[in-house]
Amino acid sequence: MELEKHPYYIQIANGEIQSKPDVAPWNFRIFANDKEIHDLREMFNAMNGADSGSFWRSHLPFIPYHLDADNDQYDRRMMAVYDKIYELGDDEARSHIKRMRFEV
Template identity: 70%
Template sequence: MEKQAYYIQVANGEIQSRSDVSPWEFRIFANEKEIQDLRGLFTEMNEADSRTFWRTHLPAVPYHMDKDNDQYDKRMMEVYDKLYELGDEDTRSHIKKMRNEV
């Protein structure tokens, strides 16, 4: 399968095949299977994020003791791992710098 450039915005899970459609943060090179996998990760991350909404209404449950937040964090890390794997030099450099700052 041939790889092509895709432009990613993590906050809204947007994957574009053109750089001029909307703002983007990361450029990756992926085939159709890899894009399907990335879309699946974004879907899982968004589902976990929706579940965390209800916890915000229960101040007695701290963020660090909530399994839904743990799932969201795990899915977000999987998204960044995939972006690092598929990313161009700038994408990899930026993600590496993000990891070192944490």
């Protein structure tokens, strides 16, 4: 049995997930059930944890960005968040993420 999906509004920069579009600025609209939202929140939390590690690394100029495991971990987690948003997103969200992938 499929759990009921509801619209949610995602702000990537700060990892916010809102159930109403007028609460805060948002980047993507998705449709998700409770478990999918829980999973997405966990993904944002993991991404933020990796971001903290890269923050401390940034104070060590002798370690280049492309050789830093914390940055690699953050990048992998961010891509996983975008993959999840693509999976759950409306047509506009999917279209935007497709364009982002080609522009990189």
